[in-house]
Amino acid sequence: MRNFILVLSALFSTVFYAQKKPNLIPYPQTVNITEGEFIIPETLVLNDKLPKEETDYFKKRLGSLVKFKYSSKTEGAHLTQALVPQPKIPVTTEDVREKYTLTISPKGIFISSYTKQGYFLALQTLIQLFEEHREDKKIPALRIEDQPKFAWRGMHLDVSRHFFTVDEVKQYIDYLTMYKLNTFHWHLTDDQGWRIEIKKYPKLTQIGSKRKESMIGAYADNTFDGKPYGPYFYTQEQIKEVVKYAQERHITVVPEIEMPGHALSALSAYPELACTKGPFESATKWGVMDDVFCPKDETFTFLENVLDEVIRLFPSQYIHIGGDECPKTRWKECVHCQELIKKNNLKDEHGLQSYFIQRIEKYVNSKGRKIIGWDEILEGGLAPNAAVMSWTGVNGGIEAAKAKHFAVMTPGAYCYFDHYQGDPQSEPNAFGGFTPLEKVYSYNPIPAELNAEQAKYISGVQANLWTEYITDFKQVQYMIFPRLMALSEVGWGTSDPKNYKEFENRVISQFKVLDKMNVNYAKSIYNISGKIVPGNNGITYELSTSQDSKGVRYTLDGTDPTINSKNYQGPISIPKSITVKSAYFENGQLKSSISSQQFTISKTTGKKITLENQPSENYSFGGASTLVDGIIGNVKQLGKTWLGFDGKDVVATIDFGQKTGFSEVYFNTLENKGSWIHLAKSAKIFVSDDNKNFKLIKEIGKEEIQNAKGKIKLNAGSQNAKYLKMIIENAGIIPAGNPGADSKAWLFVDEIGVN
Ligand code: ACM
Ligand code: ZN
Numbered sequence: 001m002r003n004f005i006l007v008l009s010a011l012f013s014t015v016f017y018a019q020k021k022p023n024l025i026p027y028p029q030t031v032n033i034t035e036g037e038f039i040i041p042e043t044l045v046l047n048d049k050l051p052k053e054e055t056d057y058f059k060k061r062l063g064s065l066v067k068f069k070y071s072s073k074t075e076g077a078h079l080t081q082a083l084v085p086q087p088k089i090p091v092t093t094e095d096v097r098e099k100y101t102l103t104i105s106p107k108g109i110f111i112s113s114y115t116k117q118g119y120f121l122a123l124q125t126l127i128q129l130f131e132e133h134r135e136d137k138k139i140p141a142l143r144i145e146d147q148p149k150f151a152w153r154g155m156h157l158d159v160s161r162h163f164f165t166v167d168e169v170k171q172y173i174d175y176l177t178m179y180k181l182n183t184f185h186w187h188l189t190d191d192q193g194w195r196i197e198i199k200k201y202p203k204l205t206q207i208g209s210k211r212k213e214s215m216i217g218a219y220a221d222n223t224f225d226g227k228p229y230g231p232y233f234y235t236q237e238q239i240k241e242v243v244k245y246a247q248e249r250h251i252t253v254v255p256e257i258e259m260p261g262h263a264l265s266a267l268s269a270y271p272e273l274a275c276t277k278g279p280f281e282s283a284t285k286w287g288v289m290d291d292v293f294c295p296k297d298e299t300f301t302f303l304e305n306v307l308d309e310v311i312r313l314f315p316s317q318y319i320h321i322g323g324d325e326c327p328k329t330r331w332k333e334c335v336h337c338q339e340l341i342k343k344n345n346l347k348d349e350h351g352l353q354s355y356f357i358q359r360i361e362k363y364v365n366s367k368g369r370k371i372i373g374w375d376e377i378l379e380g381g382l383a384p385n386a387a388v389m390s391w392t393g394v395n396g397g398i399e400a401a402k403a404k405h406f407a408v409m410t411p412g413a414y415c416y417f418d419h420y421q422g423d424p425q426s427e428p429n430a431f432g433g434f435t436p437l438e439k440v441y442s443y444n445p446i447p448a449e450l451n452a453e454q455a456k457y458i459s460g461v462q463a464n465l466w467t468e469y470i471t472d473f474k475q476v477q478y479m480i481f482p483r484l485m486a487l488s489e490v491g492w493g494t495s496d497p498k499n500y501k502e503f504e505n506r507v508i509s510q511f512k513v514l515d516k517m518n519v520n521y522a523k524s525i526y527n528i529s530g531k532i533v534p535g536n537n538g539i540t541y542e543l544s545t546s547q548d549s550k551g552v553r554y555t556l557d558g559t560d561p562t563i564n565s566k567n568y569q570g571p572i573s574i575p576k577s578i579t580v581k582s583a584y585f586e587n588g589q590l591k592s593s594i595s596s597q598q599f600t601i602s603k604t605t606g607k608k609i610t611l612e613n614q615p616s617e618n619y620s621f622g623g624a625s626t627l628v629d630g631i632i633g634n635v636k637q638l639g640k641t642w643l644g645f646d647g648k649d650v651v652a653t654i655d656f657g658q659k660t661g662f663s664e665v666y667f668n669t670l671e672n673k674g675s676w677i678h679l680a681k682s683a684k685i686f687v688s689d690d691n692k693n694f695k696l697i698k699e700i701g702k703e704e705i706q707n708a709k710g711k712i713k714l715n716a717g718s719q720n721a722k723y724l725k726m727i728i729e730n731a732g733i734i735p736a737g738n739p740g741a742d743s744k745a746w747l748f749v750d751e752i753g754v755n
Contacts, residue, residue: 021502021506022128022129022132022140022142023128023132023505023506023509023510024125024128024129024506025128025179025485025488025489025503025506025507025510026148026179026180026485026488026489026491026492026494026495027489027492027494027506028125028144028145028146028494029145029146029147029493029494030144030145030146031142031143031144032142032143032144033140033141033142034105034141034142034143035141036105036106036140036141037106037138037139037140037141038104038105038106038107038108038109038138038139038140038141039106039137039138040065040066040130040133040137040138040139041066041078042066042067043066043067043068043069044062044066044067044068044069044078044079045068045069045070045071045076045077045078045079046059046068046069046070046071046077046078046079047070047071047072047073047074047077047079047080047081048070048071048072049074049080049081050079050080050081050119051081051083051116051119051120053116053248054116054119054120054123055123057120057123057177057248057249058123058126058127061127062127062130065130065131065134066130077108078108078109079108079109079110079111080108080109080110080111081110081111081112081113081119081122082110082111082112083112083113083114083115083116083119084112084113084114085114086114086115095151096114096115096118096147097114097115097117097118098115098117098118098121098147098148098182099113099114099118099146099147100112100113100118100119100121100122100125100144100146100147101113101122101143101144101145101146102122102125102126102142102143102144102146103142103143103144104129104139104140104141104142104143105141106141109126111123111126116250117250120249120250121146121180121250122144122146124177124178124179124180125144125146127178128510128513131512131513132509148180148182148491148492148493149491149492149493149494150445150458150459150460150461150491150492150493151182151459151460152182152183152408152459152460152461152462152491153180153181153182153183153460153461153462153487153488153491153492154181154182154183154184154185154254154408154410154460154461154462154463154491155172155175155176155181155183155184155185155462155463155465155480155484155487156184156185156186156187156410156462156463156464156465157169157172157184157185157186157187157465157467157476158187158190158464158465158466158467159186159187159188159193159195159467160187160188160189160190160191160192160193160194160195160265160467161190161192161193161286161466161467161468161470162467162468162470162471162472163193163195163230163232163233164467164473164476165473166234166238166241166242168473168476169186169242170242170245171473172184172476173242173245173246173249173251174249175480175481175484175519176249176251176484177249177251178513179484179485179487179488180488180492181251181484181487181488181491182250182251182252183251183252183254183460183462184246184251184252184253184254185254185256185320185462185464186242186253186254186255186256187256187258187466188234188255188256188257189256189257189258189262189263189265189266189322190258190262190265191262191263191264191265191282191283191289192211192214192264192265192282192283192284192286193208193209193210193211193229193230193232193233193265193282194208194209194233194265194266194269194282195209195232195233195234196233196234196236196239196255196257196310197233197234197235197236197239198305198306198309198310199236199309200305200306200309201269201270201302201305201306203269203270204265204266204269204270204306205231205233206231206269207268207269208265208266208268208269208282209230209231209232209233209265210228210229210230210231210232210282211228211229211230211265211281211282211283211284212228212229212281212282212284213225213226213227213228213229213284214227214229214284215284215285215286215468217429218429218635219285219286219287219674220635220672220673220674220675222285224284224285230282236309236313239313239314240313243313243314243315247315252316252317253314253316254314254316254318254319254320254372255310255313255314255316255319255320256320256321256322257303257306257307257310257319257320257321257322258321258322258324259293259303259321259322259323259356259360260292260293260295260323260326260353260356261288261289261292261293261322261323261324261325261326261327262288262289262292262322262324262325262326263291263292263293264280264281264282264283264289264291265282265283266293267280267291267293268280268281268282270302272298273293273294273296273298273299273302274291274292274293274294274330275291275292275294275330275331275333275334275336275337276291276330276334278291286468288325288327289327290327290329290330291330292326292327292330292331293356294330294331294334294336294337295331295336295337295340295352295355295356295359296336300359300360300363303360303363304363307319307360307363307364307367308367311364311367311369316369317369317370318369318370318371318372318387319364319369319370319371319372320371320372320373320389321357321360321361321364321371321372321373321377322373322374323353323357323373323374323376323377324373324374324375324376324391325374325376326353326376328349328350328352328353331349331352332349337349337352340352340355346380347380348380350379350380351380351381352380353376353377353379353380354377354379354380354381354382354383355380357371357373357377357383357386358381358383358384360383361383361384361385361386365385370385370386370387371383371385371386371387372386372387372388372389372406372408373386373387373388373389374388374389374391374396375388375389375390375391375392375395375396375397375400376392376396378396378399378400382400382403382405385405386405387400387405387406387407387408387459388400388405388406388407388408389407389408389410389462390407390408390409390410390411391410391411391412391415391416391464392411392412393411393412393413394409394411394447397409397411397447397458398447398449398450400457401447401450401454401455401457401458402450402454404457405457406457406458406459407457407458407459408458408459408460408461408462409445409447409458409460409461409462410461410462410463410464411443412433413433413435413439414435414439414440414442414443415435415440415443415461415462415463415464415487416431416433416435416463416464416466417435417463417464417465417479417480417483417484418430418431418433418464418465418466418467418468418469418470418479419431419432419433419434419435420432420433420434420435420436421434421435421436421437421479421483421522421524422436422522422524422525422527422593423524423527423529423595423637423640424634424637424640425595425596425597425634425637425640426524426527426592426593426594426595426596427522427524427593428475428478429469430469430479431466431468431469435483436524436525437482437483437486437504437507437524437525438486438497438500438504440463440483440486440487440490441486441489441490441495441497441500441503442497442500443461443490443495444490445458445460445461445490445491446458460491461487461490461491462487463480463483463484463487465479465480474520475520477519477520477521478520478521478522479522481514481519481520481521481522482507482510482511482521482522482525483522485506485507485510486503486507489503501546504525504546507525508525523591523592523593524592524593525546526545526546526547526584526591526592526593527545527584527592527593527595528543528544528545528552528582528583528584528592528595529543529544529545529595530542530543530544530580530582530595530597531544532622532625532629532630532631533571534606534607534625534628534629535606537573537575537606538573538574538575538601538605538606538630539574539599539601539605539606539629539630540571540572540573540574541571541572541574541580541597541599542570542571542572543568543572543582545584545592547584547586547591548586549568550567551584551585551586551591552567552568552582552583552584552585553565553566553567553568553582553583553584553585554566554568554572554580554581554582554583555580555581555582556572556578556579556580557578557579558578558579558581558596559581560581560594561581561582561583561594562583562590562594565581565583568582574599574601574605574630575601576601577598577599577600577601577630578598578599579596579597579598579599580596580597580599581594581595581596581597582594582595582597583595597631598631598632599630599631600630600631600632600751600753601630602630602666602753602754602755603656603660603662603753603754603755604628604654604656604724604752604753604754605628605629605630605753606625606628606629606630607628607654607655607656607657608654608655608657609624609625609627609628609652609653609654609655609752610624610652610653610655611624611627611650611651611652612651612652613645613648613649613650613651615643615644615645616644616645616646616746618644619638619642619643619644619645619746619748620643620644621640621641621642621643624643624652626641626642626643626750626751627643627650627652627667627749627750627751627752628654628751628752628753629641629751630751631750631751632668632750632751633668633670633748633750633751635670635672638670638748641750641751642670642748642749642750643748643749643750644677644746644747644748645730645746645747645748645749646744646746647730647732647744647745647746648730648747649727649728649729649730649747650680650726650727650728650730650747650749651725651726651727652725652726652728652752653691653723653724653725654723654724654725654726654752655691655722655723656721656722656723656724657722658722659689659720659721659722660720660721660722660754661718661719661720662716662719662754662755663715663716663717663718663719663755664713664714664715664716664754664755665685665698665713665714665716665724665726665752665753665754666712666713666714666751666752666753666754666755667683667712667726667728667749667750667751667752667753668710668711668712668749668750668751669705669710669712669728669747669748669749670710670748670749670750671709671710673738673739674739675739675746676734676739676740676743676745676746677745677746677747677748678730678731678734678745678746678747679702679705679706679710679731680702680705680710680728680729680730680731680747680749681701681702681705681729681730681731681732682699682700682701682702682705682727682728682729683699683700683705683712683726683727683728683729684696684698684699684726684727684729685697685698685699685714685716685724685725685726686724686725686726686727687719687721687723687724687725688721688722688723688725689721689722689723690722690723691722691723694723694725697716697717697719698714698715698716698717700712700714716754724752724754726752728747728749730744730745730747731745731747732744732745733745
């Protein structure tokens with residue numbers, strides 16, 4: 001390889017030109033712009049010694065841009081390549097399989113690499129350059145030397161909660177290809193559906209691939225659609241087709257078969273594998289289920305037979321065996337499980353989890369493969385050769401690497417693409433969380449706690465797409481794009497969070513390619529943020545965007561800003577209850593989603609407010625003024641329009657500034673028992689003219705608050721006062737029988753208004 005580079009350097013001048021950086025994602029390790037440019041011809045002449053499958057892919061991707069012709073001569077061909085013999089270990093321990101050099105001169109394009117995979121990666125770079133210069137047809141001459149930092153650059157797809165067709169899975173694999181990811185983690189089984197045909201156990205797909213109905217809306221609503229889902233699964237022929245498709249793109253498919261937890265769909269088909277008798281049904285709600293595989297011999301025989309078929313279908317070095325979120329409820333009550341713990345001198349049920357995983361590992365190892373599992377496989381002791389996928393945070397990865405086990409980093413806060421990527425109010429319903437593009441881009445897979453030697457055990461990074469709230473493929477596209485691009489650059493090792501803005505510009509350039517492919521990517525990076533500022537005459541509303549503020553337009557009457565809207569000039573005064581809709585435009589074209597903010601203005605809006613107890617740090621949003629900002633709380637936005645108090649009461653005093661007449665007081669308090677949020681126990685309203693002597697004018701109890709479902713509107717008689725004080729009482733200690741029993745309840749309040 002080095003020889004080729006030397007020759008090429010001599011041929012093509014190494015003078016550096018201060019040209020614009022090419023719009024490449026992931027950005028290569030080194031890019032040197034040289035003299036001149038390659039003019040994209042009408043017909044691109046390909047040397048006929050180019051590796052066939054890889055070149056066919058290139059032709060398919062660029063078929064709308066150029067025609068192609070083959071030539072047996074190197075001389076005169078526009079695209080040539082060389083495969084260089086791989087250096088022999090131990091001459092180098094560097095992994096060169098994905099390394100490539102791409103040289104573009106006015107005369108032509110030359111790629112050198114050690115493998116076809118390297119050649120294929122170079123073609124991805126080349127495709128992006130062709131796409132960038134689709135219009136001007138001139139690619140600046142350059143030389144790129146490139147290779148990834150991390151060996152595992154993965155994307156996961158959950159097909160259990162919602163199923164995606166073979167064609168959709170292939171499209172998904174193409175998205176990985178475009179951005180040089182190399183691992184597709186296929187989450188094939190879970191409580192809500194078993195999606196892979198296993199010949200020996202036909203009931204897995206006959207019974208386990210269906211569920212009675214599916215949960216819809218927010219988890220707390222406990223609402224179901226009443227529609228049977230399935231049977232949906234992949235036949236073994238279809239699995240082979242997908243694996244082959246991925247192989248042609250140098251992508252490894254890692255299958256996941258969940259155990260010992262997340263097994264309810266398997267138990268619905270084979271209830272004898274559980275601790276109790278059943279019968280069981282595939283789950284209809286999301287979450288974690290108590291019924292799991294019982295570690296009896298019969299279960300191990302079953303799992304070994306399943307894994308036999310899986311191993312035959314998937315050539316990957318790693319088989320993912322799940323291992324996450326396995327409640328120990330049934331094992332604690334099961335005679336067999338308890339005997340097994342005693343017989344094997346295990347410490348407890350966590351030891352039994354470890355026993356389970358180690359026994360499976362031994363089997364998988366005996367077939368020449370390795371296991372990888374979610375970080376709970378560390379519980380009770382890690383299996384000797386296992387790799388860890390660190391999702392609950394980074395600690396699992398740190399612990400694994402310190403113990404010289406490989407780890408793939410996929411911490412929820414950075415790598416869960418089922419989270420919101422913009423203000424939830426302007427986004428489709430999602431699982432929760434907030435993981436915008438910039439956050440993904442800021443991630444460094446190497447934890448600071450590791451030294452250089454330990455860091456070598458971090459194999460890479462992956463993002464996960466859980467599909468509880470993703471019912472169709474358009475929404476899959478929306479959730480992965482553009483965040484997949486940030487992941488790609490993080491995994492390639494060329495991300496630079498300080499220069500996020502520059503990355504964002506490259507992302508925007510990639511949108512043109514996605515537009516052509518009709519991909520439904522999220523436009524959240526264009527979205528408008530609004531900020532409420534209290535002033536002497538009520539509140540004003542400031543709009544901002546990470547883009548050019550001249551593109552911000554809005555309406556004040558709730559109408560669609562794409563039809564008739566004003567250019568944003570500065571803070572908007574909000575004198576009465578209205579809805580502000582805003583969006584970002586470029587050349588008259590809508591770029592963002594439409595942000596909508598409804599204001600409910602009352603005599604408290606924008607007034608001075610003080611709180612005796614402060615809200616919890618995570619739920620303190622705009623501080624005390626959140627309660628008088630004119631915004632009624634949105635349940636989807638607990639981190640925004642609400643204040644959350646951990647075990648404390650709301651004791652708020654509002655200063656009207658002058659004597660003010662009113663006869664109605666309102667506020668909302670929230671109930672979401674699953675999240676330990678309880679309605680207020682009581683509320684008291686006081687008035688004062690001197691902020692010292694307060695008179696109680698109204699009091700309500702628990703029953704009234706419950707009957708109103710927390711939406712409180714009270715007749716306050718005829719008042720005229722300078723100060724209003726409210727004491728909204730926290731529910732206190734959570735009673736038995738509720739999630740979080742014996743802990744302090746949360747009290748959430750959004751707004752205190754008077755009319
Ligand atoms: C997981 O998110 N339960 C791995
Ligand atoms: Zn059991």
